[in-house]
Amino acid sequence: MSALTCKEVILDYLADYLEKALSPEVIADLERHLAGCAACLAYLNTYKKTRDLTRQAMPQAMPDEMKAHLRRLLLRHLAEEQP
Ligand SMILES: [Zn+2]
Numbered sequence: 001m002s003a004l005t006c007k008e009v010i011l012d013y014l015a016d017y018l019e020k021a022l023s024p025e026v027i028a029d030l031e032r033h034l035a036g037c038a039a040c041l042a043y044l045n046t047y048k049k050t051r052d053l054t055r056q057a058m059p060q061a062m063p064d065e066m067k068a069h070l071r072r073l074l075l076r077h078l079a080e081e082q083p
Contacts, residue, residue: 004033006078009040010071014047043074 004013013030016022022030034041047070054066 004029006033006037006040007075009033009037010043010074010078014040014044015067018044018048018051039074039078043070043077046070 009030013022013026017027017030034044050066050070054063
């Protein structure tokens with residue numbers, strides 16, 4: 001399997017990764033990417049923290065609105081670093 005891009009990691013896999021809904025192969029690819037990518041790792045940590053805070057406030061999953069907001073933030077960040 002080819003290496004993942006940041007956008008694939010963020011948009012396609014990160015939420016499922018945190019919900020442990022990915023196959024072991026995809027998890028391995030994802031973790032390989034995270035090990036070498038500070039931007040995605042920072043995003044993962046922010047995402048986790050936000051999710052945990054959200055869960056303390058209300059037991060449901062993170063609202064879609066919050067996910068969309070986090071994605072927009074990161075995509076803007078990526079766009080700045082990789083024109
Ligand atoms: Zn990345």
